[in-house]
Amino acid sequence: MKPIYLDHAASTPVHPEVARVMYQMLLEQHGNASSVHTFGRAAKKIVSGARDTIAGFLGCAPDEWIFTSGGTESDNLALFGAAEASADKGKHIITTAAEHHAVLHTCSELEKQGYSVTYLPVDSTGRVSLSDVEAALREDTVLISVMYVNNEVGTVQPIEEIGRLAGELGILFHVDSVQALGALPLTLRELPVDYMSFAAHKINGPQGIGGLYVRRGAPLAARQHGGLQERGRRAGTESLAGTAGFAKAVELAAGGLGERQAHALELRNALLTELEHRIGREAYVLNGNPEHFVPGIVNLSFPGIRTDVMLMNLDMEGIAAASGSACTSGSLELSHVLQAMKLPEEVLYSAVRFSTGLGNTNEEIRLAAQKVETILKRLRK
Template sequence: MKNIYMDHAASTPIHPEVAEAMFAVMREQYGNASSVHSFGRAAKRLVNGARDRVGELVGCHPDELVFTGGGTESDNLALFGAAEARSDRGRHIITTQVEHHAVLHTCRKLEEQGFEVTYLPVDRYGQVHAEQVAEAIRPDTILVSVMYANNEVGTIQPIAEIGEITSSRDIVFHVDAVQALGALPIDCDGLPVDLMSFSSHKINGPQGIGALYIRRELPIEPILYGGLQERKRRAGTENMAGIAGFAKAAELAAGSLPGRAARDEELRGVLISALEREVGGSHFHVNGHPSLRLPHIVNISFPECDTETMLMNLDMEGIAVASGSACSSGSLEPSHVLEAMHLPQNLLRSAIRFSFGLGNTTEDMETAAEKVGTILTRLRKRR
């Protein structure tokens, strides 16, 4: 039985060239970039060169990038750091109900620290509208955080329009672009954003390394202390192999962006067409925005089968997909994203996220659809 990995929105396989770049560093580079001797200077050159390449992918000056331990840390540094730096101006923050938990849980913690957070609702496609942000702004609003594209349904948010509103009112704007990186063109300097979070393992790079774009001259308080690394914004000895891998992954992603988007659209089309043939168009529903979406994420509800049953059955068939739901005490809880979209219960509790990328083929899409059809047919016969 061939195993098929269709959970690229959670983490992607490392590209062979990325692994080679990392192995070279682990074999040959063991200096500390903070040291003044030749080994340290070589390490510093590696870090600076990597920063240059990642900066090219996201469209910013290298000194505006801080390397972090991943997307979660980037989100935490952005929110805690900006809130603390601007707390003398106000204590009101705006975000949405469909953010990643790295943002939502940070906002909950900020509420415990005396900040007030407004969680904006979304429409049935999972999209927030710029006018909602404008209406929610108060005289004491200091920070807005809205993700670039949703990790569960792929819906793209109107980042440029929201940024125009926040910049005109001197409000810091943070964007979680972890899922958008490598899937959409990103130009930090060309967008009205102040902070943007990234993670390497979404673009066929290693886990445990990410970055935060911080607009020049924007004050931000660090959340880690103990060293002067990253221009005093993130203490800790640099993860040399991870940084090298991130840089190589960024270089590959930048060179393949148009082709990857076209390929992902092809895979998406094959999957949906095959499901229409194997399952029937009336037996499944695609969640999320029909056009303003990431091409590699397809969130589909199968009302005849609950999420957990479909997940387990597909796993037994060697197909790895995801629910987008939280797991608590061994049972799945409904996705907070789909709940915010006010999906009917039969769609909410039967949603599966298919996400694909490096290594996936059209044959994989056909096979996945066939297995879904077989599972649904088997369940019908039991009733």
């Protein structure tokens, strides 16, 4: 049986059209976009064109877009950059206990530098309450950071409501949108957000490149120093193949959003229906918010079967799934997101994330459900 990849929330296969664009860049372009000669100007045109394309599809101005090495750098640049630029106004930051470690570890580092961080709880579905955000506000609050879509359970946060609250009080607002791009409609100029983080490899683009949206007027202190690339906000020679590939991936993801959403929902429903038919609804628990979610991420617990045991057996059956964030699942640590949701122990210790995307079919989903049934029967004997 051909291996079945159900870990698209970790990383996605590169779209053939993206690969073709990148291959062309690698073969034909080698100039430095900071050089003034013909080769340099050609390189600059590629980077500028990619920036224009992404800005056009995401609804922002080209000068509000910064190319980075990925979502982690984008989160780091936003949090460190906004905090440092606003330190004279206050040193209090609000985030949630269910954020990606790229945000949580950055906040931890900021605490070492003298900042105060409030980690808000989430409910049993992984959603933060607007009233909790409001209650955590202080006179010295300068920044709020809440992810758009949780990478482990797919829960969508009330970003617009939080953003409006922050805007009314003059507080900066950062959103990790790594899992939202390609899953939800995004028009940045219409969102009450100051900073948004993105990564190309979550939307069938290349690994190693991402972006940070910075609203005009939002303060940002540079973290990487050297040249004057990205308008002095992020030094370093731009990746021609990376920027061009990212732009193509955004074009495909944004242009085909409706189709992507419908396909993801079809696969989600197929998985849940097939599992209910094969093992019974009482044999698994669906984790996440039943109303506010993206369909491409399905987090399921199989009480009585440890996560690592299930993942190992799935892998032996040719099914690639995960225990949560790709940045920690390699060590099979207990999910901090599910812990923040305060789930029962039998649910917490048996959770598996299935995430779908490009290339997945209904037949693959049926086969995956069949393998889950086989594994459960074998292990529960």
